[in-house]
Amino acid sequence: MMRLSLPVLTPLAVLGLATMLTWVERRLLGLWQDRYGPNRVGPGGVFQAVADGVKLLFKQDWVPPFADRGVFVLAPAIGMMTVLLSFAVIPFTAMGGIAGGMNVGLLFILAMMGLGVYAVVLAGWASNSKYALLGGMRAAAQMISYEVFMGVSLLGVVMAAGSFSLRDIVAAQGRVWFVIPQCLGFCVFMLAGIAETHRLPFDLPEGENELGAGFHTEYSGLKFGMFFIAEYAGIILVSALVTTLYLGGGLGPVLPAAVWFTLKTCGMVMFFILLRAALPRPRYDQLMALGWKILLPLSLLNVMATGTIMMLRATTP
């Protein structure tokens, strides 16, 4: 029963959570900006997400005549799928998620994120409009660049844990969470994670004040909704990843693992929203310079330092 229900329930739960997150984010932004945010639909406005969803469902699902139809329809589906697939390997509890024990789990997530770039790039190209194309190009450059640092920053964790499997990585944090020994990698991973989900402050592919809405300018109705939900699911994914890799996953006293995992993930999601509330968007060249001139050397340094310490530990008993 458990084996069958998890693969069905997890995507549904993730979709539901991502939908709710749109409301949570708006309420939190309101809180931090001295206003309320949506608080009318239902108690405290919880049904705002539902109302928005219904609105999106009933909007005209329009494919522009100048668009490349097949690719245009495919792009949001790719975005949605890659994010949802990534959740398969996240170990929500000690028993692992759907495929929590996969021995290359971390690589699987990186692969899915790599494929996620296609959603944005293809959306930009298939829309056949200038702003969308510009957004798509920015997205491609940004996401490819930040994937590099993300991969390199994760190497530290992988070296310390000695495994690509997320469950092993959690298990390796029994004594001390990886945030402390891997704090450099943690910072780089956080930044790269924001850039990967193209969230504010690194949402240059959308950059609404310059590009209309960037890569999804031409999208409407449910297809836009898919991009939207995929973005929020991406936030949950990155938060869950940070929790798993650096914050000890489900490890913690007293409470069961699932509760700890949820708590930590929620904390990370809130931090993401705080970033959005507080920070302005950098210029595009600043973003790239930050990546290649600061984050890449930092993450390489992190790998080097981790390797050195491990070697010294191994040689001196």
Place this chain on the structure above:
Amino acid sequence: MHALALLSAGIAFVGAIMVITRRVAVHAVLYLVVTLLAVAMVLALLGAAFAAMLEIIIYAGAIMVLFVFVVMMLNSGQPDAAREGEWLRPRAWAGPGVLAGLLCGELLYAATPFSGHAWPLAPLTARDVGLGLFGHYVLMVELASFLLLAGLISALHIGRNRVEDR
């Protein structure tokens, strides 16, 4: 297992054919991505999950995005299509076609004795790959890294902002 592998191989095959027959360059590249994913699937089924993931991350993820990126910018129109049609005359592809056919036959011959017996192989872990790379094949790795370093430096040189040139 077997059926899955055959399915993946079939997808890879069809995808490869689609790549060379598509007119829109981006569609061709997309089919190439599908082919790569199918190949990664086959690798994973063979027990080399590590290689499969690397295939997706590096080939399907990074390199193909760059391809799409470049192809997106090239707006090839009617004249280009006509020129390509020129290149596709039998005289041009006969030689490579024969060679590819020979290679294909060789592959089929080599593959037949194994099919059906060698499943499942022992899973190949990241550790094995690492030991192989830095043990047996260390010279190759070093040479490749030299090449990449040279590429990096020349890219830096070309992309450098020369003030005096302005």
Place this chain on the structure above:
Amino acid sequence: MLDTLRTLFLTFRHAFYRRATVQYPEQQPYLPPRYRGRIILSRDPDGAERCVACNLCAVACPVDCISLQKVEADGRWYPQYFRINFSRCIFCGFCEEACPTYAIQLTPDFEMSEYSRPNLVYEKEDLLISGTGKYPDYSFYHVSGIPIPGKDRGASERERPPVDIHSLLP
């Protein structure tokens, strides 16, 4: 880097600040008496219409949303119709400033949404109120020199009797 962290912290502190939002329909915002909202036409203290159809407001209106037509009845001028198109009005208050009789006044009320645009064209019956508005004691015909039934020439407030041009006395 430190600046960024400081920004994050400062923003986080705002979680404990009072919210600036006014929850509008339940919680009415304070509107000062001179707030420029819905326009009304007021009446004299003795109940007659103040507007004398001088057209000054229509001229002053920058968006030309006032339209009226003058008629005369026993020495007084009245607007035959007086129409304000509130879908054009920008609530600038120029009409109020231009009016010599304090007839046209803006009030602190802005809740005038409608589902169809023609409903925003207010006629004289909609505009006219029974009170005097912001100027309770003012009556134009009592201070101006125009004779009306019940008030002869020279009978207005602070007005001297008319000069007898047939007399040579100073």
